[in-house]
Amino acid sequence: MCSILEDEIPLAKERISLDRKCMKCKEEPAILITRVNDAFCRGCFQVYVTHKFRAAIGKTKLVRDGEKVLVGISGGPSSCALLHLIQEGLSQRAHKKLRFKPGLLFIEEGQVVGQSLEERKVTLTRIHSLLRQSGFPYHLCKLADSLDLERVKTLSACQSNHAAVNKMNQSAMDINTAAVNKMNQSAKDINTSAGNKMNQSAMDMNTCINPVEGDKGEVEKSGHGENCCDLLEMNREAEKLFAAQLGSIKSISGKEDFVRALRHRLLLEFARQHGYSKVMLGNTGSQLAVRLLTDISTGRGMQAAMETAFADRRNTDMMFLRPLRDFSSKEIAMYNNLHRLECVFIPSLTTMGDVGASIEHLTEAFVTGLQAEYPSTVSNIMRTGEKLDSSSAVDIESHCALCQGPLDTDVGMSSALAALRFSLEISTMGKSNGKRCIKGDNSVNNTNDELCSNGVNYDAKVECCGESDGSCRSSTQLSVPDEGLVLQTLCYGCRIVAMEMDDVNSLPEFVMKDVAWRNRRSVMKAEIQDFLLDDR
Amino acid sequence: MPAICTVCSKGAILKRPKTGNALCKECFFHAFEEEIHHTIVHAELFKRNETIAIGASGGKDSTVLAYVLKLLNDRHDYGVNLVLLSVDEGITGYRDDSLETVKRNQEQYGLPLKIISYEELYGWTMDAIVKQIGLKNNCTFCGVFRRQALDRGALMLKVDKIATGHNADDIAETVIMNVLRGDIGRLRRCTAITTGTDGALPRCKPFKYTYEKEIVMYAYFKKLDYFSTECIYSPNAYRGFARAYIKDVEKIRPSAIIDIIHSGESLSVKKDIRLPVQGVCERCGYISSNAVCKACVMLEGLNKGLPRLGIGKTHKERRKMQEMLQQETGAADSTPCTDQSLKSSCKCENKTDQSECSSQTYDSDNASGCSTYSKSQKCKDGCSSTNPRTVAKEKLSIFGKLKQPPSIDF
Numbered sequence: 001m002c003s004i005l006e007d008e009i010p011l012a013k014e015r016i017s018l019d020r021k022c023m024k025c026k027e028e029p030a031i032l033i034t035r036v037n038d039a040f041c042r043g044c045f046q047v048y049v050t051h052k053f054r055a056a057i058g059k060t061k062l063v064r065d066g067e068k069v070l071v072g073i074s075g076g077p078s079s080c081a082l083l084h085l086i087q088e089g090l091s092q093r094a095h096k097k098l099r100f101k102p103g104l105l106f107i108e109e110g111q112v113v114g115q116s117l118e119e120r121k122v123t124l125t126r127i128h129s130l131l132r133q134s135g136f137p138y139h140l141c142k143l144a145d146s147l148d149l150e151r152v153k154t155l156s157a158c159q160s161n162h163a164a165v166n167k168m169n170q171s172a173m174d175i176n177t178a179a180v181n182k183m184n185q186s187a188k189d190i191n192t193s194a195g196n197k198m199n200q201s202a203m204d205m206n207t208c209i210n211p212v213e214g215d216k217g218e219v220e221k222s223g224h225g226e227n228c229c230d231l232l233e234m235n236r237e238a239e240k241l242f243a244a245q246l247g248s249i250k251s252i253s254g255k256e257d258f259v260r261a262l263r264h265r266l267l268l269e270f271a272r273q274h275g276y277s278k279v280m281l282g283n284t285g286s287q288l289a290v291r292l293l294t295d296i297s298t299g300r301g302m303q304a305a306m307e308t309a310f311a312d313r314r315n316t317d318m319m320f321l322r323p324l325r326d327f328s329s330k331e332i333a334m335y336n337n338l339h340r341l342e343c344v345f346i347p348s349l350t351t352m353g354d355v356g357a358s359i360e361h362l363t364e365a366f367v368t369g370l371q372a373e374y375p376s377t378v379s380n381i382m383r384t385g386e387k388l389d390s391s392s393a394v395d396i397e398s399h400c401a402l403c404q405g406p407l408d409t410d411v412g413m414s415s416a417l418a419a420l421r422f423s424l425e426i427s428t429m430g431k432s433n434g435k436r437c438i439k440g441d442n443s444v445n446n447t448n449d450e451l452c453s454n455g456v457n458y459d460a461k462v463e464c465c466g467e468s469d470g471s472c473r474s475s476t477q478l479s480v481p482d483e484g485l486v487l488q489t490l491c492y493g494c495r496i497v498a499m500e501m502d503d504v505n506s507l508p509e510f511v512m513k514d515v516a517w518r519n520r521r522s523v524m525k526a527e528i529q530d531f532l533l534d535d536r
Numbered sequence: 537m538p539a540i541c542t543v544c545s546k547g548a549i550l551k552r553p554k555t556g557n558a559l560c561k562e563c564f565f566h567a568f569e570e571e572i573h574h575t576i577v578h579a580e581l582f583k584r585n586e587t588i589a590i591g592a593s594g595g596k597d598s599t600v601l602a603y604v605l606k607l608l609n610d611r612h613d614y615g616v617n618l619v620l621l622s623v624d625e626g627i628t629g630y631r632d633d634s635l636e637t638v639k640r641n642q643e644q645y646g647l648p649l650k651i652i653s654y655e656e657l658y659g660w661t662m663d664a665i666v667k668q669i670g671l672k673n674n675c676t677f678c679g680v681f682r683r684q685a686l687d688r689g690a691l692m693l694k695v696d697k698i699a700t701g702h703n704a705d706d707i708a709e710t711v712i713m714n715v716l717r718g719d720i721g722r723l724r725r726c727t728a729i730t731t732g733t734d735g736a737l738p739r740c741k742p743f744k745y746t747y748e749k750e751i752v753m754y755a756y757f758k759k760l761d762y763f764s765t766e767c768i769y770s771p772n773a774y775r776g777f778a779r780a781y782i783k784d785v786e787k788i789r790p791s792a793i794i795d796i797i798h799s800g801e802s803l804s805v806k807k808d809i810r811l812p813v814q815g816v817c818e819r820c821g822y823i824s825s826n827a828v829c830k831a832c833v834m835l836e837g838l839n840k841g842l843p844r845l846g847i848g849k850t851h852k853e854r855r856k857m858q859e860m861l862q863q864e865t866g867a868a869d870s871t872p873c874t875d876q877s878l879k880s881s882c883k884c885e886n887k888t889d890q891s892e893c894s895s896q897t898y899d900s901d902n903a904s905g906c907s908t909y910s911k912s913q914k915c916k917d918g919c920s921s922t923n924p925r926t927v928a929k930e931k932l933s934i935f936g937k938l939k940q941p942p943s944i945d946f
Binding site: 416 | 543544552554555557559563566567570571574575578579580632686695711712714715716717718720723729732745746784785787788789791792794795797798800801802803804805806807809
């Protein structure tokens with residue numbers, strides 16, 4: 001790849017002249033250059049982008065007609081491009097129309113970087129107007145909600161009510177009337193179901209705009225801005241908890257990993273509880289190349305293939321799609337520029353940080369720098385990612401409790417994991433000074449009865465009461481799970497994050513629940529082990 | 537603030553890069569040696585009464601490897617015989633210095649030593665190659681040639697395995713480099729601790745989980761002597777990018793190197809991806825995934841003055857070669873080959889003078905005949921003239937002769 005074939009004299013680079021013709025239609029003057037040296041005119045570029053987008057979705061035949069798809073909008077340039085492409089795809093060209101029902105979700109993450117309430121309100125308002133303009137049903141929630149997944153149910157879909165109203169009123173986009181009528185139809189359906197939902201749920205201040213009787217004639221008044229910001233007022237306890245957990249992770253790389261796992265989980269739960277069957281994300285090819293390298297560098301090699309594939313089948317009931325994976329960030333930026341799309345800038349943990357702030361940031365600088373010199377870097381990395389196997393594990397017990405990726409810790413004694421463990425042991429031999437024991441190894445021979453060398457809390461495993469009628473409550477008395485037990489349910493990459501925290505038990509609730517559940521199951525299995533024919 | 541060794545609670549003098557623990561000198565030595573012992577035992581690298589050749593370059597990895605293997609062999613009684621094997625690439629100012637170190641090692645550790653050189657095997661030194669090909673892509677030549685050289689040297693010594701000093705940093709770099717280049721076949725194999733079990737001599741990497749910094753630390757505190765300079769031709773290698781990245785990541789999170797190796801081990805490839813299949817080279821009998829192995833291709837290119845034969849895109853190079861051959865032979869195409877002794881095998885079409893055809897250096901029952909030319913190509917130059925290429929062919933014949941012993945059975 002890097003052996004650029006040099007002839008005796010290197011060819012002089014073609015001078016970029018301003019009156020090149022588009023390489024496709026060869027008639028129009030070219031307005032931009034994409035890939036290495038391909039010049040496109042405006043029309044052809046639009047066709048190119050749209051075609052690639054449609055092909056990515058259509059080729060895999062994964063999205064069926066009428067399917068409800070949740071689109072994750074982060075406010076950044078690729079999300080805006082994705083939104084625009086979906087709008088275009090749903091509206092025009094009736095015979096080739098995209099046929100699915102999108103719903104938008106924005107996850108507010110201002111707390112991660114420590115923004116003040118005012119800043120978060122400003123961002124939220126801008127995003128709100130952006131989502132409103134799209135005309136699709138939309139929802140807002142914040143990252144701290146992932147710690148309290150029960151509440152996610154109450155964020156109802158009554159936004160659609162309002163969205164339908166607005167769509168009729170505004171003319172910000174080119175939408176032909178046929179599409180408008182169609183949307184009305186579907187909006188009506190959503191309206192009735194949403195209305196029912198609203199009657200049942202108690203507190204919906206953050207998402208509901210109009211009260212129940214809201215018919216389509218009412219236009220929203222000025223109170224709208226505050227309504228969306230009520231999101232920030234609610235559930236302060238979850239926010240505090242989140243802040244504490246995030247604060248206990250020492251490195252920025254760990255924090256980023258943690259935030260990503262929570263975000264994924266929130267998207268998953270939200271989609272599940274609101275009846276969506278797929279989730280669509282707007283990651284571009286360049287971002288995914290960085291993602292692949294970062295995953296390899298943080299020990300998540302097994303999930304790397306899933307994160308960069310078009311369809312992420314980590315969870316069997318919910319598929320994550322990435323239709324923009326063949327685009328480079330440059331193409332997306334040019335697309336946004338052509339259509340004058342407005343994006344909202346959301347700062348992240350490494351914004352304005354130095355290059356070595358976190359592993360992801362470093363990898364991004366590395367790939368971008370390499371790409372400048374060797375233009376095929378990103379496509380090479382993506383191609384490697386495609387060839388990797390992203391087969392997911394079969395049963396829920398071989399999933400990581402935090403990131404839902406497959407567990408990759410069932411390795412033999414001759415492996416990096418075993419070597420690292422041995423190194424730790426031998427460097428701290430004989431001293432149980434509270435050093436983290438990572439004996440949590442999922443290899444077949446080591447079951448729960450391998451004691452942690454710190455001897456933490458193992459006698460908390462209470463004996464079963466003996467009655468096998470399901471009334472045994474002894475396992476619920478396991479109040480503080482063994483640290484090794486928790487680590488055993490995490491994949492290699494998540495273990496690194498968890499071990500940075502002061503107390504492994506302060507992981508989010510859904511993780512702890514999963515740990516407890518698995519523990520109960522393994523106790524059950526141990527009881528019936530002799531009678532199980534299958535070795536699973 | 538004096539730190540305390542986490543194992544024996546005495547005063548600590550260093551901090552382990554791998555785990556971050558503070559250790560005193562003896563505990564560090566103990567930990568280092570025990571980890572390597574652990575690796576060897578669990579990966580079952582050595583068997584009793586095997587002969588192991590240690591690839592010794594005189595650098596830190598191989599010096600420490602020789603020292604530690606000898607130590608562990610005595611301490612834990614592996615029962616293996618150790619020999620040192622060194623390769624001379626012919627890089628002045630770099631290799632000759634490091635060879636002195638290897639010779640010193642031989643005396644210090646009492647291990648037999650064999651030095652094998654590119655000059656003797658292929659007829660080309662790295663300096664000469666770089667003059668031909670320039671400073672880019674020369675690492676490819678050196679790497680391919682060295683692999684064969686190690687194997688041939690090991691065969692001469694009749695060993696069972698080769699042990700190289702690749703450390704954790706090297707393997708992590710290789711993983712990253714293979715991802716960047718899209719080389720899925722190598723990506724699958726590069727994290728294996730023992731490679732080449734089918735076909736050529738198996739080679740193992742006892743230092744697979746050992747950090748480079750710890751090797752240096754060990755050598756420093758044990759006062760082992762080695763030669764540490766970078767190869768003068770290496771700055772333009774692509775691997776340099778991967779290395780810079782690894783060094784930066786290690787600064788952020790020291791365990792990242794083992795994490796990368798773990799990722800590499802957990803990668804699995806889709807079933808329907810076409811992977812290269814191992815076969816045997818037509819010319820020299822070495823293992824190869826193509827009809828002719830890379831070393832033969834590169835050598836031919838070098839000898840013909842087309843050094844990029846092994847590097848660039850095959851069809852372009854072949855076209856160039858055709859053009860070049862056509863230019864040179866002009867009108868003398870029609871003269872038939874007058875070499876009677878090799879009726880069927882030598883396809884030399886252009887020989888006017890029997891005695892100068894180099895195929896005569898071969899025995900008549902040598903099936904491959906003119907080894908310089910593949911069977912489908914016509915031998916058009918060199919047979920009728922005394923151009924310098926004939927000289928090179930002589931050297932090639934030494935290479936060819938080496939394959940004669942039937943003990944090479946791939």
